[in-house]
Amino acid sequence: MGAHMYYAATGMAAARDDFLRRFPAYATTTAIDELRAAEYARLDRLGHTYLDYTGGGLYAESQIRRHHDLLRERVLGNPHSQNPTSVASAELAKEARDAVRRFFNAPEDEFEIVFTANASGALKLVGEAYPFAPGGVFLLSYDNHNSVNGIREFAGNKGAATTYIPVREKDLRLDEGQVRTALRGAGGAAAKLFAYPAQSNFSGAQHPLEWVAEARELGWDVILDCAAYAPTNRLDAAAIGADFIPVSFYKLFGYPTGSGCLIARREALAKLRRPWFAGGTITLASVQQQDWYHLTPGATGFEDGTIDYLGLPAVTIGIEHVESVGISVIHERVRALAGWLLEELQRLRHSDGSPLVRVFGPRDLERRGATIALYLIDPKGRPYDVYDVETAAARKRISVRGGCFCNPGDGEVAHHISRDDMERCFTDPSAAITLMQCQHTIEDRTGKVPNTIRVSLGFVSDFADVYRFMSFAESYRDRPSA
Numbered sequence: 001m002g003a004h005m006y007y008a009a010t011g012m013a014a015a016r017d018d019f020l021r022r023f024p025a026y027a028t029t030t031a032i033d034e035l036r037a038a039e040y041a042r043l044d045r046l047g048h049t050y051l052d053y054t055g056g057g058l059y060a061e062s063q064i065r066r067h068h069d070l071l072r073e074r075v076l077g078n079p080h081s082q083n084p085t086s087v088a089s090a091e092l093a094k095e096a097r098d099a100v101r102r103f104f105n106a107p108e109d110e111f112e113i114v115f116t117a118n119a120s121g122a123l124k125l126v127g128e129a130y131p132f133a134p135g136g137v138f139l140l141s142y143d144n145h146n147s148v149n150g151i152r153e154f155a156g157n158k159g160a161a162t163t164y165i166p167v168r169e170k171d172l173r174l175d176e177g178q179v180r181t182a183l184r185g186a187g188g189a190a191a192k193l194f195a196y197p198a199q200s201n202f203s204g205a206q207h208p209l210e211w212v213a214e215a216r217e218l219g220w221d222v223i224l225d226c227a228a229y230a231p232t233n234r235l236d237a238a239a240i241g242a243d244f245i246p247v248s249f250y251k252l253f254g255y256p257t258g259s260g261c262l263i264a265r266r267e268a269l270a271k272l273r274r275p276w277f278a279g280g281t282i283t284l285a286s287v288q289q290q291d292w293y294h295l296t297p298g299a300t301g302f303e304d305g306t307i308d309y310l311g312l313p314a315v316t317i318g319i320e321h322v323e324s325v326g327i328s329v330i331h332e333r334v335r336a337l338a339g340w341l342l343e344e345l346q347r348l349r350h351s352d353g354s355p356l357v358r359v360f361g362p363r364d365l366e367r368r369g370a371t372i373a374l375y376l377i378d379p380k381g382r383p384y385d386v387y388d389v390e391t392a393a394a395r396k397r398i399s400v401r402g403g404c405f406c407n408p409g410d411g412e413v414a415h416h417i418s419r420d421d422m423e424r425c426f427t428d429p430s431a432a433i434t435l436m437q438c439q440h441t442i443e444d445r446t447g448k449v450p451n452t453i454r455v456s457l458g459f460v461s462d463f464a465d466v467y468r469f470m471s472f473a474e475s476y477r478d479r480p481s482a
């Protein structure tokens, strides 16, 4: 029987047996099946197939219960004082900081944990305070989230150059030789900052962590964006040694959504020059002399205003929840599911033998995470409209993501969108007021489709989730494009 008939004819039980034979490591992760049934029952009760974990993780019922119990039972005040309710909040914030240190192996003598609203907030703290200067460089990969790309504005405003290292079209990875040349070639005495993601939020590609040490030895400060990496991989800050690591907690455990952090090496944080001060960040300021203020040393000097003192206990609870399962178990599980999905997607065929799926980025499990970018393509090789696919998936309560995922570099390379193709989106306001208009402008003029479908797995993904996506993809077999 051809692979294309498999889902319609065989059914989930047989497919699951076949999957377990091919990916036996999945069987070691059954604790997550029990957890899903007990703590995430709403997923199956409401018939959801959730495949957007790189967008956001899901919370367990017990996280909410524990957090609400804590709020119900405690009296908590604004931390910056010595009164009992204030002290209680400060203790809970310290517990959260300690939990983050433990989870990411970021010991106190080496690292500061700065609480932020999200990973973007962490990146902005670095960008706006980094000592960019003429002669300095901001070096970054094409593969980056826009919250990293945006740092080029700070670099440019202070006279530093921004240099991009492209990804290769065939696998959306960086060429190692090109990275080394760029690291060796740039900069004199002025400060230089290198930024790349540990895992792409577009293609799932994992870039070598060894570049951190190599770059630092050559005098670079390094941002290793771990927002997409941390939810399903062990992140050991001390072993990697990056200067700045941004993370969003909702991507790890779903709740709370307003909390992230910057894990920063102490000496790197000390190099930053904040562009302002605020309540909470200073020990002392005067209104009688405008340059009189003392910034609080360490993380506190970077936490503007009142920290999210009621939300932070939920971070501790979330970390304990992940720890109760173990990040390595989550890692094994999503790896098995992603491996199966990659193989099956690339085997799907129309009846004339032409492929039904095109995967962008790494096509097998080597050095990649469980985020897969793809097109469903018709027998002539043209993609089915991404928004139509997303809408059709939504009708089946399948949550996948369509678009460019705030990662224009990977999208432009994956879809061969040249600078000229993009130009009208930036020079002709009537052609591209919105993202959708820009995409249509490019598509109408060039025939290229500048957006993508993304399937991403996480904490409680199971075989039924990926099986349902395969059945959905198979339903496009032999379908003509609109």
Ligand SMILES: Cc1ncc(COP(=O)(O)O)c(C=O)c1O
Binding pocket: 054, 055, 118, 119, 120, 121, 145, 147, 197, 199, 200, 201, 225, 226, 227, 228, 248
């Ligand atoms: C790799 C990467 N970096 C940064 C971010 C920004 O995270 P947030 O939107 O939580 O600030 C994301 C979010 O998707 C991401 O995937």
